[in-house]
Structure formats: structure tokens, C-alpha cells
Amino acid sequence: MPLVPANHYELSGLISGAVDTGGVGGKPAISLDFDGQPVQDPQLEATPSGLQIIALIDARPDVDSRVLLLLLPDVTIADAPVPVAAIAAVVTIKTSVGPGLIEGPLQSYAIHPVSASASVVQSLG
Numbered sequence: 001m002p003l004v005p006a007n008h009y010e011l012s013g014l015i016s017g018a019v020d021t022g023g024v025g026g027k028p029a030i031s032l033d034f035d036g037q038p039v040q041d042p043q044l045e046a047t048p049s050g051l052q053i054i055a056l057i058d059a060r061p062d063v064d065s066r067v068l069l070l071l072l073p074d075v076t077i078a079d080a081p082v083p084v085a086a087i088a089a090v091v092t093i094k095t096s097v098g099p100g101l102i103e104g105p106l107q108s109y110a111i112h113p114v115s116a117s118a119s120v121v122q123s124l125g
Helices: none
Strands: 008-012 015-020 029-034 040-047 050-060 064-072 082-094 107-119
Touching: 015 064, 029 040, 029 050, 029 064, 064 107
Parallel strands: none
Antiparallel strands: 008 015, 008 107, 015 029, 040 050, 050 064, 064 082, 082 107
């Protein structure tokens, strides 16, 4: 059987949900949670390092915001789903009411391993 690119990823653990690279009408369909909380406005980009997804976790005005940066490997499949290991970074970005009020690094990073299953699903679009 010929190898085809995976177009569906199921994630479990701290980062959970599904990523469909070619959803209805060919547009990506992404539904992810971080620690049980839905992320907002996920954006998918194909990069040489794999599929990169960036989404807002939460924001506290004049304090900080947290962004999820998820990297999934490109996978080719013959027929059965393939387990994959991926990586996510939660980026905390310090904010303030004005420029120059925060000393030190403005971003900090927490790295999390991600377990996923890659498969091929037929698109309805």
C-alpha cells in the first residue's frame, strides 16, 4: 500500500484534542485544550520542522499572556494510525501598562512532551 501524509492528529495528556490539516473545504480544523481549558484562535503553519500550531491560552491585561506553541511531526502512513511524540512550549509573555516597566526577560518557556496518534481521514469537503 502506498504511503500517504497523515491529515489527522489526536492528542492526549496536558495538551489534548484534534488537529485536521484538511478539514471541511480544505481549511484546517483545530480543537485543542491546555490543561482542560480550550485554546483560542489556533493557527496552523506547515514548516520544515513539522506542523506548527500557535494559539492563545489566556491573557491578563497588564500582567501577562500565555501562548501555546505546538510542533507536530509530518507523518506518512500506509494504513493504520501511527503513534508520534511531539513537543509543546507554553510561552508566558509579560505585559505592562507602559513600555520599559518590566526588567529582565519578557518571555519565559515551559516545555511539555505531547503524545499523539497520526492517521488519515477522508475529508467531507
